Amino acid sequence: MGVMRKPTMIERLYVDFDGFFASVEQSQRPSLRGRPVGVVPLESEHTSLIAASREAKALGIRGIVSVKEARRLAPDIVIVTARPDIYANINRRLVTLIDRSVPILAVRSIDEVVADVSGWPVEEIQTRALAIKAEIAREFGACLTCSIGAASNELLAKTAAEMNKPDGLVFFPPDDLPGPLLGLALRDIPGIAAGIEQRLTQSGILTVDQLWALAPKHARAIWGSVEGERFWAQLHGYAVERPPTRRGMYGHSRVLAYNWRGSERARACARLLVVKAARRMRREGNNASAFSLGVRTKTGEDHFATIHIQPARDDHAFLTCLDRAWPRSWPRSALSISVTLHDLSPADSGMRDLFETDDEATTRARWLAISTMLDGINKRYGRAVVSVGPQVQPPGGYAGAKIAFGRIPEPEDF
Numbered sequence: 577m578g579v580m581r582k583p584t585m586i587e588r589l590y591v592d593f594d595g596f597f598a599s600v601e602q603s604q605r606p607s608l609r610g611r612p613v614g615v616v617p618l619e620s621e622h623t624s625l626i627a628a629s630r631e632a633k634a635l636g637i638r639g640i641v642s643v644k645e646a647r648r649l650a651p652d653i654v655i656v657t658a659r660p661d662i663y664a665n666i667n668r669r670l671v672t673l674i675d676r677s678v679p680i681l682a683v684r685s686i687d688e689v690v691a692d693v694s695g696w697p698v699e700e701i702q703t704r705a706l707a708i709k710a711e712i713a714r715e716f717g718a719c720l721t722c723s724i725g726a727a728s729n730e731l732l733a734k735t736a737a738e739m740n741k742p743d744g745l746v747f748f749p750p751d752d753l754p755g756p757l758l759g760l761a762l763r764d765i766p767g768i769a770a771g772i773e774q775r776l777t778q779s780g781i782l783t784v785d786q787l788w789a790l791a792p793k794h795a796r797a798i799w800g801s802v803e804g805e806r807f808w809a810q811l812h813g814y815a816v817e818r819p820p821t822r823r824g825m826y827g828h829s830r831v832l833a834y835n836w837r838g839s840e841r842a843r844a845c846a847r848l849l850v851v852k853a854a855r856r857m858r859r860e861g862n863n864a865s866a867f868s869l870g871v872r873t874k875t876g877e878d879h880f881a882t883i884h885i886q887p888a889r890d891d892h893a894f895l896t897c898l899d900r901a902w903p904r905s906w907p908r909s910a911l912s913i914s915v916t917l918h919d920l921s922p923a924d925s926g927m928r929d930l931f932e933t934d935d936e937a938t939t940r941a942r943w944l945a946i947s948t949m950l951d952g953i954n955k956r957y958g959r960a961v962v963s964v965g966p967q968v969q970p971p972g973g974y975a976g977a978k979i980a981f982g983r984i985p986e987p988e989d990f
Contacts, residue, residue, distance in 0.1 A: 580814045583728040584750055586701055587694040587815065589678055590725045590733035591708065593670070594742035596687035597627035600666050601656050602719040609719050612637070612653040614646050618833065619657045626658060629719075630742050661959075664984050666716075673711050677704045686984050690730050698747065701726055705745055731810035734766045750813050754788045757811075762787065767807055772799065787811070822920075826853040826864070829914035836970050839906035842871075842913055844968040846902075849915045850894050851963055855951060857917055861924070863887035864917035867897035874909035887921050891950075891964040892943040 593599065597615040602608045612632035614625040621643050628637045628646075635650040646653050667686050674680060678691035693701050705724045712720060725736025727748035735757070736746040748756055762768050762776060762784060775798050781787050788811065795804035809816050828849040832842055846869065857864060865887045871879040881901035885893060894917060946964070954960050960967065 580809055580816055582750075582812075582814050583694075585695070585728070586698060586726045586747065586749060587692065587728055588681070588726065588730045588733040589691040589693045589701060589705065590727075590730065590737040591674060591689045591691070591722050592725070592734070592737040592741075593687040593720070593722045595627055595629055595633065597658060597663055598629035598632070599720045600663055601659075602629060603666075603716045604662065605656075608654055608656070609717075612650045614641075614643070614650075614653050614655050615658050616643060616655055617658050620833075625655075667984055669715070670712065673715060674708055677707050677711070683984065688734075690733065693726065698749065702745075702747070709743070709745075728813045729810050729815045731766060731807070732813065735760075735764070738764065738766070753813050754785070757788065758783075758785050760784050765811070775799070823860070823862070824920065825916050825918035826857045826862075826920075827914060827916035827918075828853050829870075829912060830970065831912045832910060833970060837908075837910050841968075841970070842906070842910060843898075843902060844966065845970045846898055846913050846915060847895060847965060848967060848969070849913070850898050851891050851967070852960075853915055853917050854889065854891050854894050854947070855954075855960075857920075858889050858923075858947065858951060861922060862920045863889045863923050864894075864920055866917070866919035867894050867901065868914075868916040868918065869898060869901040870914040870916075871903065871907060871910055872912045872914075873907045874911055875907075877907060877909070879903045879907065884919070886940075888940065888944075889923060890940070890943040890947040892947070893940070895964060 598613045601613055601615060602611075608629075610631065611629070612635055613629040614632055614637065615627040616623050617626055624640050624642050625637065625646055628641070632646070632650055632653055635653075637646050637649050637653070641649075643655060646655070663686055667683070671680060671683055671689060674689055674691065678693055681690050681692040683689050693704075696704075705726065708724065709722065712722060721743040723737045723741045723744035723746075725733045725739070725744075725746050725748070727733040727736055728750045732748050732753075736748050737744065739746045739756075739760075746756075757765070762773050762782075763770075765784070765787075768776070776782075776787065779794075779798050781790065781798070790798075790808060792805045792808045795808040796802060798804055799807065806816050806818070830845055830849060832845065836842060836845060866882055866884050868880065868882045873879075881903075883897040883900050885897060888894070894915075898915070950962050950964070953962050
């Protein structure tokens with residue numbers, strides 16, 4: 577389960593930005609301030625909001641809401657198309673700002689940061705938390721706020737940060753547990769999604785006080801893994817040091833716009849996703865010896881193909897895999913495509929195919945040199961300006977630069 581100990585003081589401070597995408601839009605565009613704003617992934621009336629401003633939330637727009645439903649709830653709502661490059665840039669500025677007040681332990685997502693405040697008195701932690709809020713207001717204006725939680729471990733600090741949104745500040749001193757938790761619903765605690773909630777309900781666990789009273793082994797049985805015991809320990813204030821994990825793949829996916837569902841345009845989109853994934857893999861110093869392509873369809877007649885190759889990390893190798901994996905008969909009902917580079921190994925492992933000729937090895941080395949050179953140019957200009965072959969952006973742009981939990985694109989990913 578990992579190393580466990582029970583802190584007697586607050587050790588983690590969690591910063592969670594409120595309605596981040598919508599708040600950034602209001603911060604950068606004064607005409608949106610004070611108005612209900614919804615952010616969508618692409619310019620279309622047939623998509624759903626991925627973020628809403630506090631003014632929109634006050635009108636009942638919460639969670640995944642279609643544009644049509646959002647307009648019904650808030651006729652005056654302003655719908656804006658997401659700009660991931662702007663959000664990633666603001667994130668980097670915010671991280672720098674926060675790190676001046678507290679030592680950042682990890683950036684958990686585009687809108688969440690955790691800091692290590694071990695050994696600090698509560699009064700100092702509170703002073704620093706208020707300083708972070710004041711600095712953000714000075715730098716970005718009153719519409720970009722954050723909620724901050726502090727507790728003995730990250731799970732409890734994140735729970736505290738989500739308790740009093742927006743612009744909250746909640747502390748869970750270890751001696752106060754479980755008091756502050758008992759008024760919450762099960763789903764208010766991070767880590768309890770719909771599936772786990774259903775399992776808890778089936779086991780007769782309906783409230784947080786019943787969850788608190790669980791035995792560790794019972795939690796493990798409900799979760800079906802050691803994660804249940806880890807969750808129990810963190811809920812009870814323990815600091816759990818997890819064993820290190822290794823990345824298993826690099827991948828990107830894309831829902832195809834209606835007029836991009838034909839083979840030619842879908843292939844152009846797939847090429848872009850392949851190059852973006854390979855660029856990330858090189859940046860982190862890995863090779864891949866397997867490539868997978870997935871095509872989802874309306875009818876359920878999905879296409880999936882995997883190509884195995886000598887460990888590689890250059891664009892040409894995986895674009896060649898894409899050509900080999902592409903379906904001979906393109907499904908007319910295609911909805912989305914995905915590409916995955918997997919079976920990873922360190923780039924410096926020195927592995928070579930015993931049957932590879934010197935000419936083949938030389939060709940591979942040249943393609944890698946080309947890819948590395950392109951990476952350098954893109955990094956220099958802070959965006960993808962050159963590529964192997966055509967680079968056509970699909971509607972909405974940002975292919976391969978999607979902001980996902982735990983991953984914030986680098987400037988050259990755009």
